[in-house]
Amino acid sequence: MTRLTLGAFYNPHLAEAILANADQIDHLAMADAPLPGDRWWPQISARFILLAHDYLGQLSEPLTSCQLNRARALTERYRSPWTAEHLQRIHPTPDHAGDKPDVSLDYVFPPVYTEDLLQDYTQNIRVLQNHLGVPLAIEPIPTFFHIDIPQMSEAEFLHRLCEESGCYLLLDIPHAVLSAYTYGRDPASFMLELPLHRVIEIHVAGLAFNADLKRPWIAPVAPDKDILGLAELAAAHTPQLRAITFDAFSPSLRFDTLSEGMQLLRERFI
Amino acid sequence: MTGRSLHDTLLRVLSHGPLRAQMLGMEDGSTTIVSDEWHILSRVPKDRLRNTARFLARHYYGERIARLFRHVRRLAPQTGRDPLSVLDSPKARIVLDHAILGSSNTAEEMASLLETFLLENAAGIHMRFPYWQDLVCYQATMFRLEARKVNECATDRPCRSVSGNIIEFEWDIPAILSDLQSSNHRKPGTVHRPSILLIASSSGGQVISLRCTPEVQRLFNAADGTRTIEELGLAADCSVQQTEQVLRQMKEIGAIQWDDSITTGS
Numbered sequence: 001m002t003r004l005t006l007g008a009f010y011n012p013h014l015a016e017a018i019l020a021n022a023d024q025i026d027h028l029a030m031a032d033a034p035l036p037g038d039r040w041w042p043q044i045s046a047r048f049i050l051l052a053h054d055y056l057g058q059l060s061e062p063l064t065s066c067q068l069n070r071a072r073a074l075t076e077r078y079r080s081p082w083t084a085e086h087l088q089r090i091h092p093t094p095d096h097a098g099d100k101p102d103v104s105l106d107y108v109f110p111p112v113y114t115e116d117l118l119q120d121y122t123q124n125i126r127v128l129q130n131h132l133g134v135p136l137a138i139e140p141i142p143t144f145f146h147i148d149i150p151q152m153s154e155a156e157f158l159h160r161l162c163e164e165s166g167c168y169l170l171l172d173i174p175h176a177v178l179s180a181y182t183y184g185r186d187p188a189s190f191m192l193e194l195p196l197h198r199v200i201e202i203h204v205a206g207l208a209f210n211a212d213l214k215r216p217w218i219a220p221v222a223p224d225k226d227i228l229g230l231a232e233l234a235a236a237h238t239p240q241l242r243a244i245t246f247d248a249f250s251p252s253l254r255f256d257t258l259s260e261g262m263q264l265l266r267e268r269f270i
Numbered sequence: 271m272t273g274r275s276l277h278d279t280l281l282r283v284l285s286h287g288p289l290r291a292q293m294l295g296m297e298d299g300s301t302t303i304v305s306d307e308w309h310i311l312s313r314v315p316k317d318r319l320r321n322t323a324r325f326l327a328r329h330y331y332g333e334r335i336a337r338l339f340r341h342v343r344r345l346a347p348q349t350g351r352d353p354l355s356v357l358d359s360p361k362a363r364i365v366l367d368h369a370i371l372g373s374s375n376t377a378e379e380m381a382s383l384l385e386t387f388l389l390e391n392a393a394g395i396h397m398r399f400p401y402w403q404d405l406v407c408y409q410a411t412m413f414r415l416e417a418r419k420v421n422e423c424a425t426d427r428p429c430r431s432v433s434g435n436i437i438e439f440e441w442d443i444p445a446i447l448s449d450l451q452s453s454n455h456r457k458p459g460t461v462h463r464p465s466i467l468l469i470a471s472s473s474g475g476q477v478i479s480l481r482c483t484p485e486v487q488r489l490f491n492a493a494d495g496t497r498t499i500e501e502l503g504l505a506a507d508c509s510v511q512q513t514e515q516v517l518r519q520m521k522e523i524g525a526i527q528w529d530d531s532i533t534t535g536s
Contacts, residue, residue, distance in 0.1 A: 060274070089281070090281070104372070105371065106329070109326075113273075115273070116274055145315070145322065147310065147311070147314060149276060251336055
């Protein structure tokens with residue numbers, strides 16, 4: 001049976017403290033490639049399991065050969081057992097194939113769950129997966145607001161995406177909670193409708209009130225007991241689960257927050 | 271209408287303040303845009319649309335301030351001025367609410383707010399860090415250039431790009447940056463010597479600065495899109511081979527536009 005690993009995101013400014021506390025951390029998720037001047041990188045890469053979680057491309061569009069090759073190179077460089085990408089749509093359809101889009105939000109934003117986009121994601125995920133040679137885990141993004149159009153539920157979209165593309169799921173507990181709030185649903189029942197049998201990794205983090213959105217939103221803070229309880233519930237329904245990650249990645253993150261997040265995971269999952 | 275076309279419109283509305291204002295003003299008949307996508311999105315509660323757009327704009331410019339003003343931010347504990355805090359001001363809120371993400375106009379508005387915040391009534395900071403004005407100017411230039419989009423097509427005649435600029439500083443900026451990165455606390459007087467930097471933003475959005483030799487400066491200034499490589503070499507006092515080499519490097523970092531696949535006739 002494969003061991004469940006507990007880990008965090010690699011925050012380069014905390015590298016020294018991460019290495020000094022390596023006994024608390026099994027794996028590191030890599031949101032960005034290490035900078036050339038990162039003097040801790042050789043020790044980090046030698047010490048931890050690394051999980052590729054960089055931006056590979058917007059999967060509603062076909063990835064270019066350059067993007068595909070970069071995705072594979074990152075996966076190989078990290079020796080990542082799987083690679084993750086967001087189920088997001090942050091820029092409009094480029095005018096011409098291969099053109100740079102005219103705008104990008106530069107922040108995760110979910111698609112609408114329509115048939116045409118499902119087909120596009122499915123096709124592009126298959127291509128990426130074939131290129132990677134390791135499983136691809138797709139991470140759903142919380143819904144900011146409801147749009148009144150005929151579309152599938154998020155759960156139905158994800159079930160079909162997993163079935164039709166063969167991808168796995170990266171379940172981010174705060175993301176699921178936020179989507180449930182947007183849909184006016186109870187978070188636990190919403191989460192249990194998702195294709196949990198395809199979950200390979202879980203993200204756990206905290207929520208904090210956001211003054212712009214006037215509601216709780218993702219924040220680099222430790223998870224509360226509700227989030228941890230939902231993570232435990234999810235873990236009990238995810239037979240393929242391999243890793244749980246404290247999802248905090250920010251230049252302002254302090255090591256005591258990262259350490260607290262790891263401690264909370266260890267208390268619940270070891 | 272498809273899910274894709276609707277989502278494309280949503281992304282444009284969220285990232286484009288004036289477009290969003292038209293949508294939010296639909297009820298008063300001030301917009302003439304009519305499409306299925308537009309009508310569906312106009313049913314999203316206005317405050318949700320407005321708040322989400324502001325949230326996204328705050329994140330967009332926050333990320334750029336953290337990245338492109340990082341050296342100024344390193345000094346924040348001593349100066350008491352963290353450029354990121356500008357985003358909390360009422361003036362920044364107005365800019366964020368009207369922002370066109372990635373546009374040079376919004377970058378200019380934000381850069382002006384940042385300069386005012388960092389440089390106004392800063393006599394005490396200048397006493398401690400006499401290179402403060404130069405450092406802020408350097409970072410603000412990077413911030414502005416990152417948003418400059420190259421629209422013209424490159425030709426065989428090299429031309430200065432809108433995303434490139436040469437700036438002359440009173441202080442040795444590369445030495446100061448190196449000191450800040452390594453927390454080296456040598457006396458500022460030792461870096462009080464002029465520096466000339468070529469700063470440019472590549473098509474990938476990476477902003478790079480390089481020390482500029484007099485030859486590079488002459489070459490950049492002469493590259494106005496009318497001269498051949500040979501003529502530029504003469505203007506910069508460089509061989510053709512040297513000229514081509516430097517031009518290729520300048521092209522790579524986004525400082526000039528040049529289609530070097532076309533054979534140049536002199």
